[in-house]
Amino acid sequence: MMPRKRKPVLERVRLSDVLPLVDEYGNEICNRDYSLQVNIDYVDELARSFGPSGEPDEEVKLVRDGDVYRVKAGNSRVRAMKQLGTEECWAVIDPEDTVQSVLETVVRTNVKKKYEPAEESRFVQQLALFGDDEYVGAVARIGAESAGRLRRGAALAGERAQQVCMEQLMAAADFEDRPEYAEEILGAAEGSWRSVAGELARRKRADEAEAALRARAAELGIAVVDELPDGLRYAGRCDDADGLEAAYMAAAAG
Structure with a gap:
């Protein structure tokens, strides 16, 4: 008999114990770039929308990690609550969650306040660590062929891949047989790379x-x-x- 899946539970948690999700090297993943003004403004807007309790109407979703919790969904809500000085909140805890399942959720549910293009690209690249192009293409809804182009483009970009949108990486991948062309695309500005790729x-x-x-x-x-040559004609x-x-x-x- 298959073991019964444990159901998520609603718990009251201290926000000081709630931290972003990290990979095996301690790098934050599944998180927006909160140095961008658009994300700073979004957190401010969320904070203003909370009621007198300083909590959102929709509970954040967390993953238990020893004595602390990692954010599965709701990083911006957590930041907004901390910004308001809120000390505790209700949260949904799913004991079955893994880093992979959290990444799948982030990529599939990019519908509320959409991630910036480079953020979405970074999440999909992280998802590629857990499966092949068929898997990534299905979860991200971009198809296996595009997932493969994204993977190849990220390899060409190296460390820069985390800051490059998916479409730009895929365009670079189309020139993997001409590294100098791929480099021109990867080095082009956000507003001009499409015209560079076309040329x-x-x-x-x-x-x-x-x-x-x-x-x-x-x-x-x-x-x-x-x-x-002299003496000849077309x-x-x-x-x-x-x-x-x-x-x-x-x-x-x-």
Whole structure:
């Protein structure tokens, strides 16, 4: 018989015992960047919305960790209560929770006050530590292919990945065969990386088309020169490797 899952319980806890969730190295995870003004303003707004008790209407959700509690959901509410000087609050404690399940909750429930793009990216990257692309794609609702691109882009970005939005990392991953292009995308500002990626994509297509033309010309025994020699003239034009032979024969016949 399978062991019965223990139900969450409602407990009164001291806020001094409530701490952010951390990984095995002591780094905070599943938490907003509270140095951003938008998140500072959000906490202030929450604090103003609390009643005379200094507590939110919706209880925070916590994970027990020895003698303290870690926040599963409600970091901003906890900060708002501490800001008000609230000493205790009601909280939902789920004895079955793990770091992985908390990350899943954070990624799936990004619907109230949405995380900033770089914050959401960081949470999904952390979730990737617990499963493959199929798993991450399903939880984050981005699909396995995008999850794979995100993973590859994060590898290219290295330590910077924590500060880069998911779309920018995925765009960089599309150029993993050209590290210098990926670096240009990762180094671009938030407001310009899309145009940089678009220009690099056009440049890559042009380079690939030229390489294909040169390869086909070599197969047909056609000499390729970068400048028109004296005494020769243009006899035709071809931009497609598949049509090079026909264009060459037509020019020779003319």
